[in-house]
Amino acid sequence: MKESKKPDLILLISFLLLVVLGFVILAGVSITISQKNVGNSFYYLLHQIIFGFIPGGILGFLAYKINLQSLKKISFPALLSTLFLMILIFIPKIGTLLGGAKRWISLGPITFQPSEFLKLIFIIYLAAWLTRHNKKDKKLVFVLVPLIVILAIVSGLLIAQPDISTLVIISIITGIMYFCAGTPLYHTGFLILCGISALSVLIISAPYRINRLLVFIKPNFQPLGMGYQLKQSLIAIGSGAIVGRGLGLSIQKFGFLPQAMTDTIFAVFTEETGFVGAIILIFLFLIFAWQGFSVAKRSSDLFLKLMAIGICSWIIFQALINIGAIIGILPLTGIPLPFISYGSSHLLVELIAAGILLNISKYAKK
Numbered sequence: 525m526k527e528s529k530k531p532d533l534i535l536l537i538s539f540l541l542l543v544v545l546g547f548v549i550l551a552g553v554s555i556t557i558s559q560k561n562v563g564n565s566f567y568y569l570l571h572q573i574i575f576g577f578i579p580g581g582i583l584g585f586l587a588y589k590i591n592l593q594s595l596k597k598i599s600f601p602a603l604l605s606t607l608f609l610m611i612l613i614f615i616p617k618i619g620t621l622l623g624g625a626k627r628w629i630s631l632g633p634i635t636f637q638p639s640e641f642l643k644l645i646f647i648i649y650l651a652a653w654l655t656r657h658n659k660k661d662k663k664l665v666f667v668l669v670p671l672i673v674i675l676a677i678v679s680g681l682l683i684a685q686p687d688i689s690t691l692v693i694i695s696i697i698t699g700i701m702y703f704c705a706g707t708p709l710y711h712t713g714f715l716i717l718c719g720i721s722a723l724s725v726l727i728i729s730a731p732y733r734i735n736r737l738l739v740f741i742k743p744n745f746q747p748l749g750m751g752y753q754l755k756q757s758l759i760a761i762g763s764g765a766i767v768g769r770g771l772g773l774s775i776q777k778f779g780f781l782p783q784a785m786t787d788t789i790f791a792v793f794t795e796e797t798g799f800v801g802a803i804i805l806i807f808l809f810l811i812f813a814w815q816g817f818s819v820a821k822r823s824s825d826l827f828l829k830l831m832a833i834g835i836c837s838w839i840i841f842q843a844l845i846n847i848g849a850i851i852g853i854l855p856l857t858g859i860p861l862p863f864i865s866y867g868s869s870h871l872l873v874e875l876i877a878a879g880i881l882l883n884i885s886k887y888a889k890k
Contacts, residue, residue: 551569
């Protein structure tokens with residue numbers, strides 16, 4: 525592979541703007557919550573910088589410099605290690621229960637979410653696996669069935685937590701990457717059918733998921749119960765009007781809007797910056813996705829192409845699901861807004877993913 529030694533400039537700028545904007549938004553949202561919870565106005569912002577941005581920036585830079593072909597060799601051991609960490613979640617005194625879900629590992633002062641690392645590791649593994657099987661027999665039993673077995677193991681661990689939002693993201697990424705690998709179309713159709721069937725069973729099996737679906741279909745359903753978060757999100761967005769109340773001047777973040785720093789941070793940002801701010805943020809995500817998919821299209825190496833497709837699909841669909849849920853066009857989920865929401869685990873991994881994508885852009889045709 526011939527390296528240009530220069531990353532895609534537009535991709536780099538859009539990524540940096542998203543990260544900077546994320547800190548600006550978090551600074552305004554977290555001050556009041558930080559002061560109330562720990563007596564330090566900048567606690568959550570500093571935590572995001574120290575445990576998310578700094579290690580993520582260092583690892584992202586290393587990912588930008590690494591020989592990408594070496595990722596093929598470590599993809600399977602990395603996947604096994606991540607699955608092992610996800611099993612550790614269920615061991616008492618290691619796994620942490622929060623909000624009815626067991627998704628975090630606590631090691632002294634450090635708490636992290638293995639499922640966030642799983643997203644990137646699974647993309648790398650799937651890209652390596654599909655590259656290895658691309659020129660072999662494409663019969664269902666040799667290509668798709670082994671993938672479904674691996675996906676079933678991953679799904680079982682995510683369902684047990686439960687973390688259905690991450691499972692949906694990984695399933696979407698898998699379908700897109702599998703289709704783009706040049707596999708027969710009926711394989712992808714079968715994969716989609718399996719995914720829809722499994723999701724339907726998961727929704728039916730849990731009353732709270734059915735209630736979320738009811739809230740989506742009928743926004744006024746239980747306005748002080750299951751529908752409270754959506755109602756308060758829409759109030760925040762509507763209050764922002766065209767240009768917003770001004771940065772840091774949100775009213776909804778003062779105890780009215782649940783998860784203001786994480787799941788619903790887009791609603792707070794829109795309240796403060798209005799329709800104009802929301803469009804700018806969405807536009808940055810679209811530029812990032814457009815340039816990322818352009819890098820994938822221009823990559824001659826299948827492994828790099830599939831990794832780029834996987835990373836871009838992950839970021840753009842996670843942003844779409846988060847924003848869509850907040851404005852009521854998709855069912856509510858517990859998924860963070862990439863680069864923006866509070867959470868050191870997801871920011872760290874997203875910075876690494878951006879480093880890999882910028883690295884791939886060095887090898888893309890100009």
